[in-house]
Amino acid sequence: MLDLIKIRRDLHQIPEIGMEEVETQKYLLKVIHEIIANKAFIELKTWETGILVLLHGSQATKTIGWRTDIDGLPVEEQTGLPFASKNGRMHACGHDIHMTTALGLLEVLGQTQPKENLLFLFQPAEENVAGGKQMYDGNAFGDWLPDEFYGLHVRPELKVGDIATNTHTLFAGTCEVELTFKGKGGHAAFPHNANDALVAAAYFVTQVQTIVSRNVDPLGSAVVTFGQMHAGTTNNIIAETAFLHGTIRALTLDVLEAVKERLETIAKGVAGSFNQEVEIKLTQGGYLPVENNPQLAHELMTFFENETAEVNLIDIEPAMTGEDFGYLLSKIPGVMFWLGIDSPAPLHSNKMTPDEKVLDFAVSNIAKFLKIKTED
Structure with a gap:
């Protein structure tokens, strides 16, 4: 099994600005290749500094997508952590948590071939130049374009165990x-x-x-x-x-x-x-409102509320934060949700410190949801 805390800390030390995520991509590819080794049903391709990993379904009628962003911010870290970044950049928006969660999900869901296709997108440049729009407009997906897309964003003031979303506009x-x-x-x-x-x-x-x-x-x-x-x-x-x-x-x-x-x-x-x-x-580019698909959001919220005892599901009001996942959701129906990380410092703060217990919680519970989506 992957050591999720080690992976998160490794990624935390090498934050890079959008479209410059060379070392981040190299690290991600190393872990991904370890996960997918000798699995003929899994295929990988890259686009610029982004990565796409497709689990080919055994009886595929659709493709379910999971998206994570991989870039950092131009913030000088002041957390004092032994694994703090020293390159003048910082994962002050939690993308190190996002990436680690995605790798954990890939490991869990890649153990056996799913019925439906499952795409993992490791997307560059969320913070600066709308990497999601660039990938979509540049035909990076090819025939791997999902029929449904899902993603998360960490939220410091929510507790570990909280998942918050709604059936309309989130960001x-x-x-x-x-x-x-x-x-x-x-x-x-x-x-x-x-x-x-x-x-x-x-x-x-x-x-x-x-x-x-x-x-x-x-x-x-x-x-x-x-x-x-x-x-x-x-x-x-x-x-x-x-x-x-x-x-x-x-x-x-x-x-x-x-x-x-x-x-x-x-x-x-x-x-x-x-x-x-x-x-x-x-x-404006790709930073459109993040509009959840009402039906898919209702399904996700019902699942987390009724099928996962660990999750405290919150129906939350929209926030004025921006996210380029909004562009992808304007093309493909899907859902984004908040993931609580219980940090005393807010997003984009040079002291933002997620509670790493969120990693096991996120992988365990989101994997259950994606398994249902790919086995129905």
Whole structure:
């Protein structure tokens, strides 16, 4: 049997940014080859830094997919753990737990040939460039495309034993926003001879707050956040340009599109009022809302609630977190769920520390669900 804790700790030490997961892929392939050795019904292929493993069913009429993401974040780890990453990256979103769980599931379910096909997808670049969309659009699946897709995401504030999902939208769709206001630089003592881009950007940041409060249905949900601003070079020079970097999040595509449109209108209006130019870049890509298929989600929730005594099933409200699994679920019916890991620090924190007891729990209980799906 695999030593899941060792695998998780090994992976935790080598986090890599999306589409750069070379060492991660190498480690995963080593373990996968050990699992599938001498099993003629299992086939493997790679795409860039991603991996696809297919268990060919004995009487296959469909393909069930299990997806895990494999990339890390540009976060300097501060956990103090003996197996902490030292490369300036960190699995601060729990993808090391995701990968280890997937390897454990592959080991358990790969012991015997299933009736239906079972695909394991180890997907790169969830955090930065929507690897799921890239793989789908690049025909990485070929004729291995699943008929149903399942996946999980760890959630720090839930306890080990908690599985949480719903029969509708689980995560928001997201859109990255980059804006550059372009004015005219000059001496701080002569503002009338310049055109201050910093002031224009400040007005924009203030005005854009009205989108959620005055342009979005109060019963809808949206977030507009600008977390980065760069303008100017020193205290006595008026800024010629001002750069803003932010995010839009919404639970439906209709609301997301409406917010994007309104943001553009405000940006152009502010620029015009200051007699400036503005460059606007909106990048949504594959980060669509994660919309669970109602029927499949009901089946999964019923199974975990009634058939697995270890699981505390929670019917949970949507969260404004983003996930590129939303793109795959827009093409293929499926379900994503939260997995409790009981960490005192939140997702993306440099101190995020999952309780490793979750590994045995996750593999044991999810394997039961996938076995039912592939043997019916």
